Amino acid sequence: MNGPAVRWISEPGARELRASCTRLGAVLIAAAVVLAALLVAVGLSLSTYGNALNAIAWPLGVMSTLPLLLSGVVLANARAHVRGEHLDLAGARKARRGLAVLWVCTCLSALFAAGARLDATRFGPQDRALLPADWIYLLLLATAIVLGGVAFTAGRTLFRTTPPAR
Structure with missing residues (x-):
């Protein structure tokens, strides 16, 4: 890619960018942990003996929060891209x-978990x-998808590679 390697931003703008990355990253990490705990609690209450789809549906839901957790880590660490x-x-x-x-990844894993859950109810013993x-x-699961979209949108907004239009 041709073009400048850096974009100048004002000192207050740089401070705000660093603070926004840290805040949003911390909130996403906390939300991913809480969402995973809730998915475990609800998923275990839905499990029935003898249904293989039930046995994999709730772990897949928990795994859908891992990309969300990593999104929070990416945002929290992205503040390092602002130097001075x-x-x-x-x-x-x-x-x-x-x-x-x-x-x-969040969308695909959450949709796969939702499909497994819906199939488990349809093809279960009864x-x-x-x-x-x-x-x-x-x-x-839908909340995980929405939070992933928030992280993506915030990242695109915070880390514009072109200056904002005036």
Whole structure:
């Protein structure tokens, strides 16, 4: 890629960028841990003996929070791309790409977990309607997808490689 390797930003802007990365990263890490704990609690309450899909559905849901946790780590560590009053554009591009890949991973793993959960209810020992706990589980998976989208959007906004339009 041709072009400048750094973009100048004002000192207050650099401070705000570093603080925003730290805050958002910490919130995403905490949210991922809480979401994983909730998915374990709800997933275990939905497990039934003898259903293999149930046995893999809730661990897949917990695994969908791992990319969300890593998104928080990427954002918290991305503050290192701001040096003085300059934004390292190569590092900013890497952070943005990493957040995009992690959001896709969150979406795919959460959708796979939701599919396993829905199939477990449909193909279980008895065909049954979705319970409120099933809906809560699916809502928690949707929350992981939304939080991944927030991380991606925030990363794209914070680490623009071109100056904002005036």
